[in-house]
Amino acid sequence: MTKNSSESKSPKTLKGLQSEVQSINRIALSVDCVIFGFDDEKLKVLLIRSDLKKFQSKWSLLGDLVKPDEDLQASAYRVLKQRTGLKDVYLEQVHTFGKINRHPAGRVVTVAYCSLINSRSHRLKILDNELHWHDVDTVTELAFDHQKIFENSYDWLKKRIQEHPLGFNLLPNKFSLRQLQNLYEAILNITLDRRNFRKKFFAMDFLIDTGEEEQNVPHRPGKLYKFDYDKYEKNKKTWSGIDF
Amino acid sequence: MTKNSSESKSPKTLKGLQSEVQSINRIALSVDCVIFGFDDEKLKVLLIRSDLKKFQSKWSLLGDLVKPDEDLQASAYRVLKQRTGLKDVYLEQVHTFGKINRHPAGRVVTVAYCSLINSRSHRLKILDNELHWHDVDTVTELAFDHQKIFENSYDWLKKRIQEHPLGFNLLPNKFSLRQLQNLYEAILNITLDRRNFRKKFFAMDFLIDTGEEEQNVPHRPGKLYKFDYDKYEKNKKTWSGIDF
DNA sequence: TTAATTTGTGTAAATAATACACATTATTAC
DNA sequence: GTAATAATGTGTATTATTTACACAAATTAA
Numbered sequence: 001m002t003k004n005s006s007e008s009k010s011p012k013t014l015k016g017l018q019s020e021v022q023s024i025n026r027i028a029l030s031v032d033c034v035i036f037g038f039d040d041e042k043l044k045v046l047l048i049r050s051d052l053k054k055f056q057s058k059w060s061l062l063g064d065l066v067k068p069d070e071d072l073q074a075s076a077y078r079v080l081k082q083r084t085g086l087k088d089v090y091l092e093q094v095h096t097f098g099k100i101n102r103h104p105a106g107r108v109v110t111v112a113y114c115s116l117i118n119s120r121s122h123r124l125k126i127l128d129n130e131l132h133w134h135d136v137d138t139v140t141e142l143a144f145d146h147q148k149i150f151e152n153s154y155d156w157l158k159k160r161i162q163e164h165p166l167g168f169n170l171l172p173n174k175f176s177l178r179q180l181q182n183l184y185e186a187i188l189n190i191t192l193d194r195r196n197f198r199k200k201f202f203a204m205d206f207l208i209d210t211g212e213e214e215q216n217v218p219h220r221p222g223k224l225y226k227f228d229y230d231k232y233e234k235n236k237k238t239w240s241g242i243d244f
Numbered sequence: 245m246t247k248n249s250s251e252s253k254s255p256k257t258l259k260g261l262q263s264e265v266q267s268i269n270r271i272a273l274s275v276d277c278v279i280f281g282f283d284d285e286k287l288k289v290l291l292i293r294s295d296l297k298k299f300q301s302k303w304s305l306l307g308d309l310v311k312p313d314e315d316l317q318a319s320a321y322r323v324l325k326q327r328t329g330l331k332d333v334y335l336e337q338v339h340t341f342g343k344i345n346r347h348p349a350g351r352v353v354t355v356a357y358c359s360l361i362n363s364r365s366h367r368l369k370i371l372d373n374e375l376h377w378h379d380v381d382t383v384t385e386l387a388f389d390h391q392k393i394f395e396n397s398y399d400w401l402k403k404r405i406q407e408h409p410l411g412f413n414l415l416p417n418k419f420s421l422r423q424l425q426n427l428y429e430a431i432l433n434i435t436l437d438r439r440n441f442r443k444k445f446f447a448m449d450f451l452i453d454t455g456e457e458e459q460n461v462p463h464r465p466g467k468l469y470k471f472d473y474d475k476y477e478k479n480k481k482t483w484s485g486i487d488f
Numbered sequence: 489t490t491a492a493t494t495t496g497t498g499t500a501a502a503t504a505a506t507a508c509a510c511a512t513t514a515t516t517a518c
Numbered sequence: 519g520t521a522a523t524a525a526t527g528t529g530t531a532t533t534a535t536t537t538a539c540a541c542a543a544a545t546t547a548a
Contacts, residue, residue, distance in 0.1 A: 010497080013297060014296065014297065014298060014349055017296060017347045017349040018271075018351070020309065020351055021272040021309070021347070021349045021350040022529055023310045023353070024312065025272055025310075025311065025312065026270035026271055026272050026273075026312075027271065027273045027310065027312055028264075028265040028270050029268055029270075029353055030341075042364065042393075051483055052258065052261060053257060053258065053425060054258055055469075065264065065265070065269045065270065066269075066342070066353075067269065068269065068270075068351050069270065069344060069351075070344070070345055071342060071343055072340065072342025072343070074344070074355060086369055092341065093340060096316065096337060096340045096355050097316075097318075098273075098310070098315060098316025098317070098355070099315055100313060100314070100315055103265070104258060104516080105258055105262045105264075105265045106262055106265040106310050107265070107313075108265055109273055109310075109316060109521085111340050111342070121532085131313040146469060169308045175526095176526090176527080177526090178526080193506070193507070193508085194526090194527095195507090195527085195528075196505075196506065196507085198527080198528085199528095200505095201530095214526095217514080217515085217524095217525080218515050218516070218523085218524070218525085219513080219514060219515065219523080219524040219525040219526075220512070220513040220514045220515085220523090220524075220526045220527085221513080221514065221526080222525080222526055222527090223527090227276075241326055387520035403513085420495090421496095422494080422495080423494090437537075437538070437539085438495090438496090438498085439497070439498085439538090439539080440536075440537065440538085442495095442496080442497085443498095444536095458537080461493095461494080461495040461545080461546085462492090462493070462494045462545080462546050462547070463492080463493040463495075463496090463544080463545060463546065464493075464494050464543070464545045464546090465494090465495080465498085465545070466494080466495055466496090467496090
C-alpha cells in the first residue's frame with residue numbers, strides 16, 4: 001500500500017492540511033430527517049415524493065445537502081423548519097449512512113436525524129400534497145436507501161423510548177394517561193396493562209397534574225397531565241448514562 | 245429565506261442533482277477511531293500525537309479523511325489496519341460530529357467509530373512511540389474536539405456492553421471468568437459480586453468450556469472459556485432490538 | 489505441612505414486574 | 519330520570535429477577 005500525505009507521520013503545517021481538506025477529498029454531505037408524528041392513535045412518519053425523476057413514484061425522507069458553513073444539526077433543523085414550519089422540536093442524530101453508491105447522483109453521505117413532533121400543532125402548515133403522513137407499518141420501498149434509514153430510525157425510537165420518556169414530544173402539551181398509553185402501544189406495537197402502565201409513570205414522577213380533565217368525551221373524563229421537562233432534564237444524567 | 249435549487253419542489257433531472265452534488269456544497273469528511281484495549285487490568289485507549297503543529301503537545305484519536313470512492317466503514321477499517329495491523333476486529337459507528345469550527349484546517353465533519361481489540365495480539369506491531377495506550381481515566385485535553393468524541397464513545401461503550409456481550413473482543417480467545425469480570429469492572433468502574441456475575445454469564449449461555457485451565461498462576465487455576473460467537477449472532481436479534 | 493490465595497458453588501431476602509377486578513363518573517338512549 | 523354504555527381510577531397477590539452473602543477445594547510458596 002502506498003503512503004499518501006495523510007498517512008505520513010511527520011508533523012504537518014496547518015497550511016498543508018488545509019490544502020488536503022480543500023482538495024478532491026471532499027464529499028457531498030446531506031441530512032435526512034425521520035419525522036415521527038402521532039395522530040388518530042397511530043404512529044406516523046412524514047414523507048415526501050422524491051423530487052428525482054428516477055424515483056418519481058416513490059416516497060422519501062425529508063433531506064437536503066448540508067451547507068459548508070452550517071452546523072450539522074442546524075442543517076437538520078433547517079429541513080424541519082422548511083417542511084413543517086416548526087422549530088424547537090425534539091431532534092436527535094441516529095446514524096450516518098455512507099455506502100458509495102447509495103445515491104444515484106454521486107457520492108453523498110447522509111446523516112439521519114430522528115424528530116418527534118406533535119402533529120396537532122403542525123397540521124396547518126402542510127398543504128402540499130407531495131408531503132404526506134404515512135402509517136409506519138405501511139412504509140415500504142422508499143427511494144434511495146431511505147427504507148433502511150427509516151427502519152433503523154424506527155428501531156432506534158423503539159429502544160430509545162423505553163430508556164427515556166421521549167413520547168411527550170409526540171403529544172399535546174396536556175394529555176391524558178390513556179393518550180400516553182396509546183402512544184406507547186402504537187410505537188412498540190404491543191398492548192400494555194393499564195394499571196401497571198400508570199403505576200410506572202407515576203413512579204417516574206415526571207407528570208404534573210394540571211387539575212383539568214378531558215372535554216367532550218362520551219364517558220368519564222380522564223385527568224390531564226403535563227410533562228415536567230425541568231425535572232427530567234435535571235435527573236436525566238443519573239438515569240441512563242449516554243446522552244449526546 | 246431565498247429558495248435555492250435544492251429547496252425547489254419541481255422534479256429534478258439526475259443531471260441537475262449531479263451538478264449540485266459536485267458543486268461547492270462539498271465538505272471534507274473524516275473518520276476517527278476510538279480504539280479500546282484491555283491490559284494490565286485496565287481499560288486503555290489508543291492515541292497518537294497530533295501530527296498538526298498547532299496541537300503538537302496533545303494527543304488525538306486515530307483518524308483520516310474519507311476517500312471519495314471509499315465506504316465509510318471501510319475507511320475506519322483502513323485507519324485501524326494502518327495503525328494496529330489488525331483487521332477483522334470489532335468496529336461500530338457511534339456518532340457524527342459536525343460543528344463548523346471543530347477543525348482548524350477548515351470544515352471537516354467526522355464520523356466516530358468505536359473499536360475493541362485484544363491488546364495482546366496487536367502489541368507486536370506498535371513500535372511507534374508517537375502511538376500510545378492511555379488509561380481511559382487519565383485521558384484529558386485531547387486535540388481538536390477529540391476529548392468530547394472520546395467521552396461520548398466511552399459512555400457509549402459502557403452502555404452498549406451492558407446490552408451486548410462485546411467484552412469478548414477485548415480478551416484473548418480463551419479467558420477465565422476472573423478476566424471477564426475484571427474487564428467489566430474496569431469498563432464500568434464498579435465492583436461486581438463474583439457469584440452473581442458468574443451466574444449471569446452462565447445463564448446467557450454463550451460460554452464454551454474449553455476444558456483447559458490457567459497456567460502458572462500462584463493459586464488454584466481457573467477454567468478457561470471461549471465465547472460462542474455463532475450462538476450470539478443467531479440470538480442477537482431476539483434480544484435487544486436495534487442493530488445497525 | 490502449613491499459610492496464602494483464588495476458584496467454584498447455593499440459598500435466602502429484597503426488589504421489580506406481572507396479572508388481575510370492581511367501584512366511580514360521565515354520556516347517551518330510552 | 520333511569521338504565522345502559524364506556525371509560526377512568528385504584529391495590530394486592532404472584533411471579534421473576536436481582537442482590538447479598540460463606541465455605542470447601544485446588545494450587546503455589548514458604
